[in-house]
Amino acid sequence: MSLVQNAIYLAWADTKARYKKSVLGPFWPTLTNLLGVVGLSLVWGTLMNQDMHTFVPQLAIGLVTWQLISGVLMDGPTCFARQAPMIRNVAVPAWFFASRLLARHLINFLHNAAIVIGIMVFYSVRVTVETLLFLPGLLLVTLNLYWILHMLGLAGARFRDIEHLVSGIVPMLFFISPIIYRADRLPSGLNLVWLNPFSYMIEAVRAPILGYALHPDTWIILTGMLLVGGGLTWLYQERQGKNLAFWV
């Protein structure tokens, strides 16, 4: 258990080290995202003739959650490969590196949450007890992201194409994820969005906060993904994970 604490501490230290000597520190990406939200709101909100009072909060939450997901996806394949010197020299369990990286992305996410809170206050989004339902959603998303990270890390260490494959797919996923738009307001021709597992992740976090109805299958699908994906990752780690030191 203390290794988990250590992973979180080290993730925090990683975050601080990355922005050493910069004035804004870890708030740099937050500022970048804020600019992104403002820019996208102006362009897309106007283009699609949206009511800014609902559109901007919706975009902000979608974008910040997407940052978490895409960050994990992009960093996943190099999760272990980048720690090669450590893995080849000290017997540290693989999950330690995966949790450290996930913790780093969660810390980033918390920084970005400041944007969401600011925008929600600005547009006076109504907060009720039901808003708190986003917490179990976020928990499910986090657990799912863990196995995805671990799995991508193992596969990416063994097969170096995975890294390029993932970085090719992620930008496309952006368009078939409900970030700019809301998934429950799609024309029927765009049901493709519901084939994308990350749609459920974004909606599980966003719908409770904005108080609209969640796709009824969301919880089942996220839990199912966690069980199946987590199981497969465990199996892969059990059977092949010991060879990690040869791969990196």
Add this chain to the structure above:
Amino acid sequence: MAKIEFDNVSLRYPIYGSHGMSLRSHLMRVATGGSIEQDSRTTVITALKDVSFMLKDGDAVGLIGHNGAGKSTMLRTMAGIYPPSTGKVIRQGKTATVFEIGAGLDYELSGYDNIIHLGMMMGLSYSEAKALTPDIEEFTELGDFLQLPIRTYSSGMTMRLMFAVATAVTPEILLLDEMFSTGDAGFKEKSQARIHKIIDAAKIFVFASHDMSLIKSYCNRVFRLEHGHLEEVTLETLT
């Protein structure tokens, strides 16, 4: 009580060429039912062949052999980093390793930060790692350099730091690779005293080196590795 036991251990590992790392070639192989096994680009290296031995408390082993004989692989197998292909490795006791110079260090961070990070990666809590700092300060004699980023260190200084951290909490098993001899005379003397302390505390020490005089001064058993075969030789036969 610390021990390391190897029971008929063989270790084969694949070296993946650019082709072996490719997903496409792997999928093609699966798709063809694996009958066309063109593994010419993935070389399989047999690093250890049927190695058996038993190390117990108080053993200080010198590992010798020419370059590529399998010394580093042997140390990594002892540390539990490489899994044996066949046979069994039994290891009991807290293990510390110093193999590659700079492994696990963050070159942008100061020496102090790295002490904490290395300690925490070895499983210490923050306060435990912090408590080691005075001892490491004293042992490394790096003084104000500990406040500077590691990238400003020479390899000898990096070595001092790594060795000090690895041995700050007296390990039950200490595994050292040869590059450890980069230190200057003062450091050699200090590290020698520390290694003797570990051996005296009835722990296990394994040291891979080409330097026979160093091996003679530290070790009471000598293993010679040749093409993955292990043979125990007596200290007296060393030249």
